[in-house]
Amino acid sequence: DDPTNGTAPTPLTNYLDTQYFGEISIGSPAQMFNVVFDTGSANLWVPSQSCSPFSTACFTHNRYDGSRSRTHIDNGTGFSIQYASGTVRGFLSEDVVVIGGIPVVQVFAEATALSAMPFIFAKFDGVLGMGYPNVAIDGITPVFDGIMSQHILKEEVFSVYYSRDPQHSPGGELVLGGTDPDYYTGTFNYVATEEMGKWEVTMKGVSVGDRIMFCVEGCTAVIDTGSSYITGPASSVSELMTTIGAQLDESGYKVNCELVKTLPSVTFHLGGQEYELSHEDYILWQTELEGDVCTVTFRGLDVPPPTGPIWILGANFIARYYTEFDRENNRIGFATAV
Numbered sequence: 001d002d003p004t005n006g007t008a009p010t011p012l013t014n015y016l017d018t019q020y021f022g023e024i025s026i027g028s029p030a031q032m033f034n035v036v037f038d039t040g041s042a043n044l045w046v047p048s049q050s051c052s053p054f055s056t057a058c059f060t061h062n063r064y065d066g067s068r069s070r071t072h073i074d075n076g077t078g079f080s081i082q083y084a085s086g087t088v089r090g091f092l093s094e095d096v097v098v099i100g101g102i103p104v105v106q107v108f109a110e111a112t113a114l115s116a117m118p119f120i121f122a123k124f125d126g127v128l129g130m131g132y133p134n135v136a137i138d139g140i141t142p143v144f145d146g147i148m149s150q151h152i153l154k155e156e157v158f159s160v161y162y163s164r165d166p167q168h169s170p171g172g173e174l175v176l177g178g179t180d181p182d183y184y185t186g187t188f189n190y191v192a193t194e195e196m197g198k199w200e201v202t203m204k205g206v207s208v209g210d211r212i213m214f215c216v217e218g219c220t221a222v223i224d225t226g227s228s229y230i231t232g233p234a235s236s237v238s239e240l241m242t243t244i245g246a247q248l249d250e251s252g253y254k255v256n257c258e259l260v261k262t263l264p265s266v267t268f269h270l271g272g273q274e275y276e277l278s279h280e281d282y283i284l285w286q287t288e289l290e291g292d293v294c295t296v297t298f299r300g301l302d303v304p305p306p307t308g309p310i311w312i313l314g315a316n317f318i319a320r321y322y323t324e325f326d327r328e329n330n331r332i333g334f335a336t337a338v
Protein backbone atom coordinates (compact mmCIF):
# COMPACT_ATOMS: atom_id res chain seq x y z
CA ASP A 1 0.00 0.00 0.00
CA ASP A 2 1.12 3.50 -0.75
CA PRO A 3 2.63 5.22 2.32
CA THR A 4 1.67 8.65 1.05
CA ASN A 5 -2.06 7.82 0.58
CA GLY A 6 -2.00 8.61 -3.12
CA THR A 7 -0.19 11.93 -2.86
CA ALA A 8 3.48 12.59 -3.61
CA PRO A 9 5.19 15.76 -2.28
CA THR A 10 8.38 17.27 -3.74
CA PRO A 11 10.08 20.07 -1.75
CA LEU A 12 11.13 23.05 -3.87
CA THR A 13 14.05 25.48 -3.60
CA ASN A 14 13.33 29.19 -3.78
CA TYR A 15 16.13 31.21 -5.35
CA LEU A 16 15.61 34.92 -4.65
CA ASP A 17 11.82 34.59 -5.08
CA THR A 18 12.42 34.37 -8.85
CA GLN A 19 13.40 30.76 -9.52
CA TYR A 20 11.58 27.82 -7.91
CA PHE A 21 12.68 24.26 -8.69
CA GLY A 22 12.75 20.76 -7.29
CA GLU A 23 14.72 17.54 -7.69
CA ILE A 24 13.88 14.58 -9.96
CA SER A 25 16.02 11.64 -11.00
CA ILE A 26 16.45 10.10 -14.45
CA GLY A 27 18.00 6.70 -15.17
CA SER A 28 19.27 3.68 -13.25
CA PRO A 29 21.32 4.29 -11.20
CA ALA A 30 19.59 7.63 -10.52
CA GLN A 31 21.07 10.76 -12.06
CA MET A 32 19.74 13.80 -10.14
CA PHE A 33 18.46 17.01 -11.76
CA ASN A 34 16.90 20.24 -10.52
CA VAL A 35 13.95 21.20 -12.71
CA VAL A 36 11.37 23.97 -12.88
CA PHE A 37 7.85 22.46 -12.76
CA ASP A 38 6.33 24.59 -15.49
CA THR A 39 2.56 24.73 -16.17
CA GLY A 40 3.34 26.95 -19.18
CA SER A 41 4.97 24.13 -21.16
CA ALA A 42 4.55 20.34 -21.43
CA ASN A 43 7.95 18.82 -22.24
CA LEU A 44 10.78 17.57 -20.04
CA TRP A 45 14.36 18.42 -20.98
CA VAL A 46 17.66 18.31 -19.12
CA PRO A 47 21.20 19.11 -20.31
CA SER A 48 22.94 16.27 -22.17
CA GLN A 49 26.32 14.71 -21.51
CA SER A 50 26.90 15.21 -25.24
CA CYS A 51 26.24 18.96 -25.17
CA SER A 52 28.86 21.02 -26.98
CA PRO A 53 31.65 22.30 -24.70
CA PHE A 54 30.94 25.74 -26.18
CA SER A 55 27.47 25.73 -24.62
CA THR A 56 28.44 27.32 -21.29
CA ALA A 57 24.90 27.07 -19.96
CA CYS A 58 24.99 23.33 -20.61
CA PHE A 59 28.44 22.82 -19.19
CA THR A 60 27.68 24.52 -15.87
CA HIS A 61 24.72 22.25 -15.10
CA ASN A 62 24.09 18.58 -14.34
CA ARG A 63 24.05 16.55 -17.56
CA TYR A 64 22.28 13.28 -18.39
CA ASP A 65 24.50 10.42 -19.59
CA GLY A 66 22.43 7.70 -21.27
CA SER A 67 25.44 5.38 -21.49
CA ARG A 68 25.52 5.23 -17.68
CA SER A 69 21.87 4.18 -17.33
CA ARG A 70 20.81 0.55 -17.72
CA THR A 71 17.20 1.63 -18.32
CA HIS A 72 18.12 4.12 -21.09
CA ILE A 73 16.25 3.61 -24.38
CA ASP A 74 17.65 5.30 -27.51
CA ASN A 75 15.38 7.53 -29.60
CA GLY A 76 17.48 10.23 -31.28
CA THR A 77 14.64 12.27 -32.84
CA GLY A 78 15.57 15.96 -33.09
CA PHE A 79 14.00 18.35 -30.56
CA SER A 80 13.78 22.11 -30.25
CA ILE A 81 11.71 24.30 -27.91
CA GLN A 82 11.41 28.07 -28.06
CA TYR A 83 10.61 30.04 -24.89
CA ALA A 84 9.65 33.71 -24.65
CA SER A 85 13.38 34.14 -24.17
CA GLY A 86 15.80 31.37 -24.93
CA THR A 87 15.99 28.29 -27.16
CA VAL A 88 16.74 24.69 -26.28
CA ARG A 89 17.83 22.20 -28.96
CA GLY A 90 18.73 18.53 -28.63
CA PHE A 91 17.43 15.02 -29.22
CA LEU A 92 14.91 12.66 -27.61
CA SER A 93 15.76 9.80 -25.25
CA GLU A 94 13.65 7.56 -23.02
CA ASP A 95 14.36 6.48 -19.44
CA VAL A 96 12.80 6.08 -15.99
CA VAL A 97 12.04 9.47 -14.43
CA VAL A 98 11.29 9.56 -10.68
CA ILE A 99 9.26 12.54 -9.41
CA GLY A 100 8.04 12.66 -5.80
CA GLY A 101 9.08 9.01 -5.47
CA ILE A 102 6.88 7.96 -8.41
CA PRO A 103 8.69 6.25 -11.32
CA VAL A 104 7.45 6.79 -14.89
CA VAL A 105 9.02 5.65 -18.19
CA GLN A 106 9.33 8.98 -19.98
CA VAL A 107 10.40 10.36 -23.37
CA PHE A 108 12.37 13.53 -22.71
CA ALA A 109 14.87 15.75 -24.49
CA GLU A 110 18.62 15.76 -23.91
CA ALA A 111 19.61 19.38 -24.53
CA THR A 112 22.82 19.72 -26.55
CA ALA A 113 22.49 23.46 -27.17
CA LEU A 114 21.14 25.93 -24.59
CA SER A 115 21.07 29.62 -25.37
CA ALA A 116 23.44 31.38 -22.99
CA MET A 117 20.69 33.89 -22.27
CA PRO A 118 18.96 33.25 -19.97
CA PHE A 119 20.20 29.76 -19.06
CA ILE A 120 23.58 30.86 -17.69
CA PHE A 121 21.52 32.48 -14.90
CA ALA A 122 19.53 29.31 -14.23
CA LYS A 123 20.07 27.78 -10.79
CA PHE A 124 18.26 24.71 -12.08
CA ASP A 125 19.27 22.20 -14.77
CA GLY A 126 16.12 21.72 -16.83
CA VAL A 127 12.37 22.18 -17.20
CA LEU A 128 9.60 19.67 -16.50
CA GLY A 129 6.46 20.83 -18.28
CA MET A 130 3.23 20.32 -16.31
CA GLY A 131 1.02 21.53 -19.16
CA TYR A 132 -1.64 19.60 -21.09
CA PRO A 133 -0.60 17.01 -23.74
CA ASN A 134 -1.77 19.19 -26.66
CA VAL A 135 0.87 21.77 -25.69
CA ALA A 136 3.62 19.12 -25.81
CA ILE A 137 6.10 19.30 -28.70
CA ASP A 138 6.39 16.16 -30.91
CA GLY A 139 3.18 14.82 -29.29
CA ILE A 140 5.22 13.43 -26.39
CA THR A 141 3.10 12.25 -23.42
CA PRO A 142 3.87 14.66 -20.54
CA VAL A 143 5.20 13.33 -17.21
CA PHE A 144 1.99 14.01 -15.26
CA ASP A 145 -0.10 12.18 -17.90
CA GLY A 146 2.27 9.20 -17.60
CA ILE A 147 1.69 9.22 -13.84
CA MET A 148 -2.12 9.62 -14.14
CA SER A 149 -2.24 6.52 -16.36
CA GLN A 150 -0.78 4.50 -13.45
CA HIS A 151 -3.98 5.22 -11.41
CA ILE A 152 -2.06 5.60 -8.15
CA LEU A 153 -2.96 9.22 -7.37
CA LYS A 154 -5.80 9.94 -4.93
CA GLU A 155 -6.97 12.72 -7.26
CA GLU A 156 -5.82 13.67 -10.76
CA VAL A 157 -4.57 17.05 -9.57
CA PHE A 158 -1.26 18.66 -8.60
CA SER A 159 -0.74 21.66 -6.30
CA VAL A 160 1.96 24.28 -5.92
CA TYR A 161 3.19 26.25 -2.89
CA TYR A 162 5.86 28.94 -3.47
CA SER A 163 7.37 30.52 -0.33
CA ARG A 164 7.74 34.29 -0.24
CA ASP A 165 11.16 34.62 1.29
CA PRO A 166 14.23 32.69 0.16
CA GLN A 167 15.28 31.92 3.77
CA HIS A 168 11.99 30.07 4.38
CA SER A 169 12.39 26.31 4.28
CA PRO A 170 11.18 24.63 2.20
CA GLY A 171 11.21 27.21 -0.56
CA GLY A 172 8.03 25.62 -1.86
CA GLU A 173 6.30 22.31 -2.47
CA LEU A 174 4.76 20.47 -5.42
CA VAL A 175 2.16 17.85 -4.45
CA LEU A 176 1.07 15.27 -7.03
CA GLY A 177 -2.38 13.83 -6.30
CA GLY A 178 -3.69 16.41 -3.86
CA THR A 179 -3.00 19.54 -1.78
CA ASP A 180 -0.98 20.19 1.40
CA PRO A 181 -3.08 21.85 4.14
CA ASP A 182 0.16 22.93 5.86
CA TYR A 183 0.52 25.65 3.24
CA TYR A 184 -2.95 27.21 2.86
CA THR A 185 -5.87 28.38 4.94
CA GLY A 186 -9.58 28.55 4.17
CA THR A 187 -11.31 26.94 1.23
CA PHE A 188 -10.47 26.74 -2.46
CA ASN A 189 -12.23 28.88 -5.03
CA TYR A 190 -12.25 27.34 -8.50
CA VAL A 191 -12.13 28.76 -12.00
CA ALA A 192 -12.75 26.57 -15.07
CA THR A 193 -9.86 26.43 -17.54
CA GLU A 194 -11.05 28.54 -20.42
CA GLU A 195 -9.59 26.70 -23.37
CA MET A 196 -9.45 22.92 -23.05
CA GLY A 197 -5.86 21.91 -22.82
CA LYS A 198 -4.20 24.98 -21.32
CA TRP A 199 -3.77 26.21 -17.76
CA GLU A 200 -5.53 29.44 -18.58
CA VAL A 201 -8.76 31.03 -17.32
CA THR A 202 -10.99 33.97 -18.17
CA MET A 203 -10.14 37.07 -16.17
CA LYS A 204 -12.87 39.66 -15.63
CA GLY A 205 -10.71 42.68 -14.90
CA VAL A 206 -7.58 44.06 -13.29
CA SER A 207 -8.03 46.78 -10.66
CA VAL A 208 -5.51 49.23 -9.22
CA GLY A 209 -6.75 50.38 -5.83
CA ASP A 210 -10.56 50.30 -6.28
CA ARG A 211 -10.56 51.20 -9.99
CA ILE A 212 -10.85 48.56 -12.75
CA MET A 213 -8.15 49.80 -15.14
CA PHE A 214 -7.41 46.85 -17.45
CA CYS A 215 -9.03 43.80 -19.00
CA VAL A 216 -12.34 45.65 -18.56
CA GLU A 217 -14.08 43.60 -21.29
CA GLY A 218 -12.53 40.39 -19.93
CA CYS A 219 -9.33 38.74 -21.08
CA THR A 220 -7.28 35.55 -20.70
CA ALA A 221 -5.01 34.81 -17.74
CA VAL A 222 -2.42 32.01 -17.84
CA ILE A 223 -1.56 30.57 -14.42
CA ASP A 224 2.12 29.83 -14.97
CA THR A 225 4.34 28.17 -12.35
CA GLY A 226 7.30 28.64 -14.70
CA SER A 227 7.10 32.44 -14.77
CA SER A 228 8.84 34.48 -12.11
CA TYR A 229 6.65 37.53 -12.54
CA ILE A 230 3.26 38.73 -13.66
CA THR A 231 3.19 39.84 -17.28
CA GLY A 232 0.51 41.78 -19.07
CA PRO A 233 0.12 43.60 -22.39
CA ALA A 234 3.00 46.10 -22.58
CA SER A 235 0.69 49.12 -22.91
CA SER A 236 -1.37 48.08 -19.86
CA VAL A 237 1.69 47.36 -17.73
CA SER A 238 3.28 50.62 -18.80
CA GLU A 239 0.11 52.52 -17.74
CA LEU A 240 0.03 50.55 -14.46
CA MET A 241 3.66 51.48 -13.76
CA THR A 242 2.98 55.15 -14.45
CA THR A 243 0.07 54.98 -12.00
CA ILE A 244 2.30 53.63 -9.24
CA GLY A 245 5.22 55.86 -10.16
CA ALA A 246 7.62 53.13 -11.30
CA GLN A 247 10.43 53.73 -13.79
CA LEU A 248 11.66 51.17 -16.32
CA ASP A 249 15.39 50.54 -16.31
CA GLU A 250 17.46 47.84 -17.99
CA SER A 251 16.47 45.21 -15.43
CA GLY A 252 12.76 45.99 -15.06
CA TYR A 253 10.48 48.48 -13.29
CA LYS A 254 11.82 50.09 -10.11
CA VAL A 255 10.18 52.20 -7.43
CA ASN A 256 11.65 54.32 -4.65
CA CYS A 257 11.75 52.00 -1.64
CA GLU A 258 10.55 54.84 0.61
CA LEU A 259 7.28 54.98 -1.33
CA VAL A 260 6.58 51.22 -1.34
CA LYS A 261 4.23 51.29 1.67
CA THR A 262 2.02 53.88 -0.08
CA LEU A 263 1.54 51.75 -3.22
CA PRO A 264 -2.00 50.62 -4.14
CA SER A 265 -3.08 46.98 -4.30
CA VAL A 266 -3.46 45.33 -7.71
CA THR A 267 -6.47 43.00 -7.86
CA PHE A 268 -7.19 40.23 -10.41
CA HIS A 269 -10.82 39.23 -10.87
CA LEU A 270 -10.94 35.46 -11.51
CA GLY A 271 -14.13 33.41 -11.28
CA GLY A 272 -16.33 34.98 -8.63
CA GLN A 273 -13.38 36.12 -6.55
CA GLU A 274 -11.04 39.09 -6.35
CA TYR A 275 -7.39 38.15 -5.87
CA GLU A 276 -5.57 41.10 -4.36
CA LEU A 277 -1.81 41.57 -4.40
CA SER A 278 -0.53 44.18 -1.96
CA HIS A 279 2.81 45.95 -2.36
CA GLU A 280 4.36 43.25 -0.14
CA ASP A 281 3.30 40.72 -2.78
CA TYR A 282 4.45 42.52 -5.89
CA ILE A 283 7.55 44.43 -4.79
CA LEU A 284 10.88 42.57 -4.67
CA TRP A 285 12.89 44.46 -2.01
CA GLN A 286 16.60 43.75 -2.45
CA THR A 287 19.24 45.20 -0.14
CA GLU A 288 22.30 45.90 -2.27
CA LEU A 289 25.66 47.47 -1.38
CA GLU A 290 24.65 50.76 -2.93
CA GLY A 291 21.37 50.81 -0.98
CA ASP A 292 17.97 49.13 -1.31
CA VAL A 293 16.48 48.37 -4.72
CA CYS A 294 12.73 47.88 -5.03
CA THR A 295 11.69 46.03 -8.20
CA VAL A 296 8.08 45.77 -9.31
CA THR A 297 7.45 42.13 -10.26
CA PHE A 298 5.35 43.01 -13.34
CA ARG A 299 6.68 42.86 -16.88
CA GLY A 300 5.19 44.01 -20.16
CA LEU A 301 4.90 41.14 -22.65
CA ASP A 302 2.87 41.30 -25.85
CA VAL A 303 1.80 37.80 -26.87
CA PRO A 304 0.56 37.94 -30.48
CA PRO A 305 -3.01 36.83 -31.31
CA PRO A 306 -4.63 34.30 -31.36
CA THR A 307 -2.93 33.30 -28.08
CA GLY A 308 -2.65 36.86 -26.87
CA PRO A 309 -3.30 39.43 -25.60
CA ILE A 310 -2.93 37.65 -22.27
CA TRP A 311 -1.89 38.22 -18.69
CA ILE A 312 0.49 35.65 -17.19
CA LEU A 313 0.18 35.18 -13.41
CA GLY A 314 3.47 33.71 -12.19
CA ALA A 315 5.39 32.96 -9.00
CA ASN A 316 4.55 36.20 -7.19
CA PHE A 317 0.81 35.47 -7.62
CA ILE A 318 1.17 31.78 -6.64
CA ALA A 319 3.21 32.74 -3.55
CA ARG A 320 0.12 34.60 -2.26
CA TYR A 321 -2.51 32.15 -3.58
CA TYR A 322 -1.79 28.42 -3.13
CA THR A 323 -2.80 26.87 -6.47
CA GLU A 324 -4.35 23.50 -7.33
CA PHE A 325 -4.25 22.41 -10.98
CA ASP A 326 -7.15 20.00 -11.50
CA ARG A 327 -6.93 17.76 -14.59
CA GLU A 328 -9.95 15.71 -13.43
CA ASN A 329 -12.31 18.70 -13.67
CA ASN A 330 -10.28 21.00 -15.96
CA ARG A 331 -10.21 23.79 -13.40
CA ILE A 332 -7.77 25.72 -11.23
CA GLY A 333 -8.32 26.24 -7.49
CA PHE A 334 -6.92 29.07 -5.36
CA ALA A 335 -6.65 29.27 -1.58
CA THR A 336 -4.83 31.81 0.61
CA ALA A 337 -1.24 30.64 1.10
CA VAL A 338 0.22 30.72 4.61
Ligand SMILES: COCCCC[C@@](O)(c1ccccc1-c1ccccc1)[C@@H]1CCCN(C(=O)[C@H]2C[C@@H](N)[C@@H](O)C2)C1
Nearest residue numbers: 019020040041083084085118121122225226227228315
Ligand atom coordinates in the same frame (compact mmCIF):
# COMPACT_ATOMS: atom_id res chain seq x y z
C1 LIG B 1 9.17 30.21 -10.93
O1 LIG B 1 10.44 29.79 -11.41
C2 LIG B 1 10.56 30.13 -12.77
C3 LIG B 1 11.94 29.69 -13.30
C4 LIG B 1 12.63 30.89 -13.91
C5 LIG B 1 11.97 31.27 -15.25
C6 LIG B 1 12.81 32.34 -15.96
O2 LIG B 1 12.68 33.51 -15.14
C7 LIG B 1 14.28 31.94 -16.08
C8 LIG B 1 15.18 32.67 -15.32
C9 LIG B 1 16.55 32.38 -15.40
C10 LIG B 1 17.01 31.36 -16.24
C11 LIG B 1 16.11 30.63 -17.01
C12 LIG B 1 14.73 30.88 -16.94
C13 LIG B 1 13.88 30.02 -17.76
C14 LIG B 1 13.84 30.20 -19.15
C15 LIG B 1 13.07 29.34 -19.94
C16 LIG B 1 12.37 28.27 -19.35
C17 LIG B 1 12.41 28.10 -17.96
C18 LIG B 1 13.17 28.96 -17.16
C19 LIG B 1 12.26 32.72 -17.36
C20 LIG B 1 13.02 33.92 -17.93
C21 LIG B 1 12.45 34.27 -19.34
C22 LIG B 1 10.95 34.51 -19.28
N1 LIG B 1 10.36 33.32 -18.68
C23 LIG B 1 9.66 32.42 -19.45
O3 LIG B 1 9.39 32.59 -20.62
C24 LIG B 1 9.16 31.12 -18.80
C25 LIG B 1 7.63 31.03 -18.79
C26 LIG B 1 7.46 29.59 -18.42
N2 LIG B 1 6.15 29.09 -18.81
C27 LIG B 1 8.57 28.83 -19.12
O4 LIG B 1 8.02 28.09 -20.19
C28 LIG B 1 9.54 29.89 -19.60
C29 LIG B 1 10.79 33.08 -17.28
